[in-house]
Amino acid sequence: MKIFKAWEYGVKPNEYCEKELEKFLESIPKNDEEKIIEFQKGDYLIDAENLKKQMLYITNTVADKEFSKDETPHLNRAPLCFENLKNVTVQGNGARFIIHGKATNTVIAECENITVKDLVITADNPEMHELTVVGKGTFFVDYEIDKQSEYTEENGEFFFVGHGYKRSFTDRAKTSWWNGFFPAQYPEMCQRKSHPFAKTFKIKEIGEHKIRAYGLPDFKLKKGDKYCVFDVRRQYAGIFVRDSKNVTLQNVKQHFNYSLAFVAQNTENITVDSVCFAPDENSGRVMCSVADFLQICMCRGKVLIKNSLFSGAGDDCLNVHGFHFKIVEHKNNTLKVRFMHPQSHGFNPFKKGDGITFVNPKTMLEKGRATVESSTLLDEYEILLELDNTDCASLGEFVENVTACPDVEFTDNEITRIITRGLLLTTRGETLIQNNHFKSTTMSGILLSDDANNWYESGACCNMTIKNNTFDWCGENGILIKPENTVHRGAVHKNITVTDNTFNKCERTCFDIKSADNVVIKNNKVGKIPKILETQNVTNLIKDF
Numbered sequence: 001m002k003i004f005k006a007w008e009y010g011v012k013p014n015e016y017c018e019k020e021l022e023k024f025l026e027s028i029p030k031n032d033e034e035k036i037i038e039f040q041k042g043d044y045l046i047d048a049e050n051l052k053k054q055m056l057y058i059t060n061t062v063a064d065k066e067f068s069k070d071e072t073p074h075l076n077r078a079p080l081c082f083e084n085l086k087n088v089t090v091q092g093n094g095a096r097f098i099i100h101g102k103a104t105n106t107v108i109a110e111c112e113n114i115t116v117k118d119l120v121i122t123a124d125n126p127e128m129h130e131l132t133v134v135g136k137g138t139f140f141v142d143y144e145i146d147k148q149s150e151y152t153e154e155n156g157e158f159f160f161v162g163h164g165y166k167r168s169f170t171d172r173a174k175t176s177w178w179n180g181f182f183p184a185q186y187p188e189m190c191q192r193k194s195h196p197f198a199k200t201f202k203i204k205e206i207g208e209h210k211i212r213a214y215g216l217p218d219f220k221l222k223k224g225d226k227y228c229v230f231d232v233r234r235q236y237a238g239i240f241v242r243d244s245k246n247v248t249l250q251n252v253k254q255h256f257n258y259s260l261a262f263v264a265q266n267t268e269n270i271t272v273d274s275v276c277f278a279p280d281e282n283s284g285r286v287m288c289s290v291a292d293f294l295q296i297c298m299c300r301g302k303v304l305i306k307n308s309l310f311s312g313a314g315d316d317c318l319n320v321h322g323f324h325f326k327i328v329e330h331k332n333n334t335l336k337v338r339f340m341h342p343q344s345h346g347f348n349p350f351k352k353g354d355g356i357t358f359v360n361p362k363t364m365l366e367k368g369r370a371t372v373e374s375s376t377l378l379d380e381y382e383i384l385l386e387l388d389n390t391d392c393a394s395l396g397e398f399v400e401n402v403t404a405c406p407d408v409e410f411t412d413n414e415i416t417r418i419i420t421r422g423l424l425l426t427t428r429g430e431t432l433i434q435n436n437h438f439k440s441t442t443m444s445g446i447l448l449s450d451d452a453n454n455w456y457e458s459g460a461c462c463n464m465t466i467k468n469n470t471f472d473w474c475g476e477n478g479i480l481i482k483p484e485n486t487v488h489r490g491a492v493h494k495n496i497t498v499t500d501n502t503f504n505k506c507e508r509t510c511f512d513i514k515s516a517d518n519v520v521i522k523n524n525k526v527g528k529i530p531k532i533l534e535t536q537n538v539t540n541l542i543k544d545f
Contacts, residue, residue, distance in 0.1 A: 013042025048101025057346025092119025184224025
């Protein structure tokens with residue numbers, strides 16, 4: 001085993017080190033020898049403007065049309081880049097990487113047997129700002145701006161400013177609906193709300209980091225209520241893993257990211273153990289991720305997520321899914337298929353020997369199966385598949401890669417301040433959700449979807465156990481089983497067991513189930529919930545609360 005010490009390559013704490021870090025990581029041998037990449041404890045400063053640029057097609061992030069005319073779509077940058085490495089442990093020893101400016105925090109690409117452990121990633125004055133209500137009058141609201149945010153006034157207009165950005169306080173105020181809102185009475189809740197300055201006509205500074213917004217305030221606002229405003233465009237990410245195998249994160253803290261905190265696509269076997277994706281305790285902030293915490297897309301093998309804290313996300317805590325690819329051309333035993341959602345494309349998740357199903361988008365049921373003989377990425381959006389048969393293929397319908405559907409285990413985690421769902425699961429693999437604490441999700445605690453009309457995220461859930469979890473507050477349903485079929489011709493999801501859970505409060509129902517078969521609900525404790533169960537087209541339902 002060989003040890004590569006970062007400080008021997010000029011990567012030292014308390015200095016800007018992006019160029020030295022780039023050269024150091026590029027120097028690591030691309031061989032099979034076991035190796036350790038080691039950092040000293042301390043703060044490592046990163047200037048995003050000095051990072052090497054690279055093309056990254058990151059699923060569920062910014063679409064081509066969302067880039068401005070002067071930007072190159074998907075041109076990205078990251079300070080920690082691990083590429084084409086095997087049998088490596090990245091030992092952080094408590095190193096803290098502080099990024100000044102916008103970047104993807106980490107890239108792990110085409111690696112095998114890689115573990116990243118004991119390090120912290122954060123950002124200096126990121127473009128996410130928190131405003132707390134400290135006073136209110138008939139035609140004004142007083143806000144205190146978080147101490148980390150910086151701002152300036154120019155000709156009576158106020159701007160948030162930071163490394164690589166300058167944005168007016170009222171930018172898109174009348175149209176943005178995705179802002180985070182944290183009621184003083186329930187500080188663990190994170191809800192979507194219109195912009196705090198949507199009806200503001202004048203702003204003035206009334207003290208250090210304090211402003212008065214004149215206009216028509218929300219009459220429900222109370223002292224201590226908090227808004228979080230941010231740019232929702234998902235141009236960067238936190239930790240991005242692609243085309244890799246046997247990837248482990250252990251004791252990694254990530255206090256901010258400009259999109260999805262962890263994205264894995266086209267990767268086999270992922271372990272996330274004892275991580276903390278949450279604001280820095282010393283920052284006073286309550287939100288840290290622009291979008292989802294964990295996005296697992298077109299992956300294989302097993303995904304294990306355990307013993308971790310996830311707090312303050314602008315979308316789901318965890319989303320596990322594949323894709324429904326639309327059949328746009330059919331010749332003999334070849335199909336041309338297309339990525340359909342504009343935020344996901346640019347990679348090929350099909351391999352020789354993969355099994356696929358042909359899916360009707362109205363019923364969401366499979367019509368038949370085939371095996372991939374070869375696959376070719378034709379461009380960013382289209383893939384050419386050669387199959388052993390295309391007997392059930394129909395133009396305008398869809399295919400799903402059922403081999404790229406991992407088993408999932410999500411255990412002993414704490415989830416709070418989630419602006420949408422806790423878990424969004426659409427995978428055929430064996431799934432265990434156990435011993436988790438869902439403190440607060442503004443939508444459902446757990447959603448089983450399956451969709452070939454909107455996000456095009458597949459597929460059917462076939463073997464799932466949800467056991468011994470606590471749901472303190474769900475803004476909608478506790479567990480929502482809702483495939484996006486428009487015509488019922490049979491069950492989409494099946495073999496789901498929900499047992500020994502505690503549901504303290506759900507604003508709609510505890511269980512809402514559609515188009516499912518063989519669902520067992522037993523030994524659950526149900527608290528303050530308007531209605532416990534709603535069903536539609538459910539067969540073989542066993543219920544004993």
